[in-house]
Amino acid sequence: MKTPLSLTSAIILLAIANGRGYGFEIMDATGLPSGTIYPALRRLEKARLIRSDWESTAAAESNGPPRKYFRVTGEGKSALEAAEKRFPAVAQLKG
Amino acid sequence: MRQEDQFAIPAASQCLIAAASMVVPQAHRSAWRSEWLWEVWHAHADLVRQGCPPAQASRRVVRFAWGALRDSIDLRVEHWKAGVNRRALAREPLVCLAALLLVFLSLWAWTNGFHRSRVAAAASYPDSQQLVLLSRPTGVLGLESAASMEQVWSWVEESKWFGSVAGFWLHDGTLEVSPNFFAVLHTDPVLGSVRWRFLGRPVRTVKFLAPGSAELFGGAIARLKERANRSLFETQLGKLGNDGNHITATFLEERSRWPLYFASVSALVFLAMGVVRVRRTALYTVFFLAKTALLLGSVGLAWTEVATAIPIPITGGVDLGTAIPLVFLLLIGQAFVLRWSHQDQAGRCPVCCRQVAMPITVGSRSSLILDRPGVEFLCTRGHGTLRLSDLTACTGEPYRWTPLDRSWQEIFVGEKTA
Numbered sequence: 001m002k003t004p005l006s007l008t009s010a011i012i013l014l015a016i017a018n019g020r021g022y023g024f025e026i027m028d029a030t031g032l033p034s035g036t037i038y039p040a041l042r043r044l045e046k047a048r049l050i051r052s053d054w055e056s057t058a059a060a061e062s063n064g065p066p067r068k069y070f071r072v073t074g075e076g077k078s079a080l081e082a083a084e085k086r087f088p089a090v091a092q093l094k095g
Numbered sequence: 096m097r098q099e100d101q102f103a104i105p106a107a108s109q110c111l112i113a114a115a116s117m118v119v120p121q122a123h124r125s126a127w128r129s130e131w132l133w134e135v136w137h138a139h140a141d142l143v144r145q146g147c148p149p150a151q152a153s154r155r156v157v158r159f160a161w162g163a164l165r166d167s168i169d170l171r172v173e174h175w176k177a178g179v180n181r182r183a184l185a186r187e188p189l190v191c192l193a194a195l196l197l198v199f200l201s202l203w204a205w206t207n208g209f210h211r212s213r214v215a216a217a218a219s220y221p222d223s224q225q226l227v228l229l230s231r232p233t234g235v236l237g238l239e240s241a242a243s244m245e246q247v248w249s250w251v252e253e254s255k256w257f258g259s260v261a262g263f264w265l266h267d268g269t270l271e272v273s274p275n276f277f278a279v280l281h282t283d284p285v286l287g288s289v290r291w292r293f294l295g296r297p298v299r300t301v302k303f304l305a306p307g308s309a310e311l312f313g314g315a316i317a318r319l320k321e322r323a324n325r326s327l328f329e330t331q332l333g334k335l336g337n338d339g340n341h342i343t344a345t346f347l348e349e350r351s352r353w354p355l356y357f358a359s360v361s362a363l364v365f366l367a368m369g370v371v372r373v374r375r376t377a378l379y380t381v382f383f384l385a386k387t388a389l390l391l392g393s394v395g396l397a398w399t400e401v402a403t404a405i406p407i408p409i410t411g412g413v414d415l416g417t418a419i420p421l422v423f424l425l426l427i428g429q430a431f432v433l434r435w436s437h438q439d440q441a442g443r444c445p446v447c448c449r450q451v452a453m454p455i456t457v458g459s460r461s462s463l464i465l466d467r468p469g470v471e472f473l474c475t476r477g478h479g480t481l482r483l484s485d486l487t488a489c490t491g492e493p494y495r496w497t498p499l500d501r502s503w504q505e506i507f508v509g510e511k512t513a
Contacts (some may be wrong), residue, residue, distance in 0.1 A: 022134075069129065
């Protein structure tokens, strides 16, 4: 059985599910500091709840260095649903 | 203006990320650093594009970059948890120092903060800087011979330094004293308290001897005259004495600290002996000194705790059965830890101080001159090899270190099994 998500991880996962694709944007949306966001993103990715992809080279060339985008996986969606049941506040944020 | 110039990463953020990257495991360092620098670049660019004033954008980006520090620590901890190899960890010099520090702190907790040592070290009498202990050493193991009150008085009369003098005899927790003893000491005894000690020994009962009695005293305490010049007195300490018997006079506050002095001096002697043999890099020497100081400090303080509980040698009688084993216990304890410290040091890389590993048999027993048999160890970071010869001769060192060139170090980067 997997360890249930913490509230912070659930909020970050929700932000990604809502289309906030990269670190700074997630930080803006959640109000959490960068020192919380980035370790959490790494753990979520390790747990396969999110996936990261680097921006395509062409886009990167026009917009500066490449950027890492995150998206929620199937497992991540299930985990988020479980977290919404566990944390009603997360469900309210989604609504 | 080029886009790179417009959204350049503030220098403070770059410094923060560079500093934080030192915490990140080497195998991930470069990628982690690039990723954070790019994130900061984008964060800065986003803020400028949103119309944020450049100064404010820079400040926000610096705050953003602080997160790199926490991220780097998190990554380091994660790396330890995931890939920790206990054997490799045990070879780390910091782990060795941490373990020794733990031993020291455990001793500290066990002895209630080296309580006895501190009690022995403290000058517990008022105006103790003027108190002098007079005794007649026999010259054997600190033994002191007894003296009659008349003799004690003659010491005083002979000297222009003393204002008052009192005799005492200390044995088995009983302090036999002349009636003026506590007047000279400027204090009253708090009997039964572990804190009330005389010459480092707890006093349970006090017995006053009648003036003029024929009792002998083990020693005497004297108080210097108010105007007596202490430094001048110190220079003339050796001139005391009459009827051919040498009398020693030591300041009481110093006398009470003798276990600490003894432990410290012997520890320093051992340490100096070790330093002479260490001829490597600064890190190697510092590590050896720190490790040995912690070990000798632990042994010395633990011994002082024991010695002050069973005090030796002391005016008023010495229990040789206790004194001799205790002194040897300290010397043997210190010699033992120093030997261990040397052996441990000899098996470490002189560059990074990690213990060497991966032993292989080298040499040939049929070629004792050109290719001596022995065991060769390798530094787990590729700094060099340490050859331990099976046969030692007066011409060769038992341990021979051979440095390797930098190309070897690349092989061991991120090596977890090492």
